[in-house]
Amino acid sequence: MYAWCAATFVLACAAIGFDSGVSDSVHQAMLSTDPALQALTFLGDGRVLVPSCLLFALGCFFVRRSKTRLPLLALASIVLSSAITQLLKMLIGRPRPYALADTRYTNMTSDALQWFSVNKDFASFPSGHTTAVFSLAWFVITQLPGRRSRVAVFILACVVAFTRVALAKHYVADTLAGAAIGILISQALVDALIFI
Incomplete structure (x- = not known):
């Protein structure tokens, strides 16, 4: 794993700069103002x-005192992975797809990295929403019995990642890295949980 x-x-x-064509195609095919996409991305x-x-x-x-640590570890997973993602966003500084349409950034391409940037227009790589949802989803998947439940959770996480590209917030590579x-x-x- x-x-x-x-x-x-x-x-x-490695795909930074090469994934903009695919990402643009997804964005063009979807209606970025679709309320369903907005709701799903919020997950x-x-x-x-x-x-x-x-x-x-x-x-x-309140129900099972012995199981309290599982959701707290899931929360720790989200917080830790999100902190790493935020640090990488600042270090790498990849422009978001919507920023390239902004007149302030004329002649800029998706691979024009702004290293050590705190500007949210340059916080595309990796996707924070995708990182957080996959962090929780994977934790849940490792705890769920039954293949159907695990597949459903994984698909939901993939849908959230897709919405980030469809809404022109991220490129495909951003969501792959976040996942x-x-x-x-x-x-x-989860591996550390075995030793606790």
């Missing part, structure tokens, strides 16, 4: 995921 995540991240890094937002984990932890505390980071951190915490 770790090798797959590392390879995916390296591939995503990857920390304002949804963090309170969900906290409510789940509270519920576990790899989320899964990697989540799997590391």
Whole structure:
């Protein structure tokens, strides 16, 4: 699993600048103002995921005290993977797809990185929503019985990643890197859970 995540991240890094055509095609094919896309993309937002984990932890505390650490570890996975993603966003500074249409950034391409940038227009790589949703999804997948449930959770995470491209917030490589980071951190915490 770790090798797959590392390879995916390296591939995503290598694809910077080459993935804009695919990303533009997805964006053009979708209506970026579609309320369904807006609602689905919000599922990857920390304002949804963090309170969900906290409510789940509270519920576990009252129902089964022994299971309280699972949602707290899921929350830790989201927080840790998101922190790594935010650091990478600032270090790499890839322009967001919508920023390239802005007249302030004329003659800029998707591979014109602004290293060490705190400007949100240059915070495309990796996708934070995708990182967070895959971090939680992978943690849930490792805990769920039944293949159908796990596949459904994985598909939902993929849909959230797709919305980030369709809404011109990210490129395909950004979402691949975000998914790899989320899964990697989540799997590391799941593996650590065995020793706790």
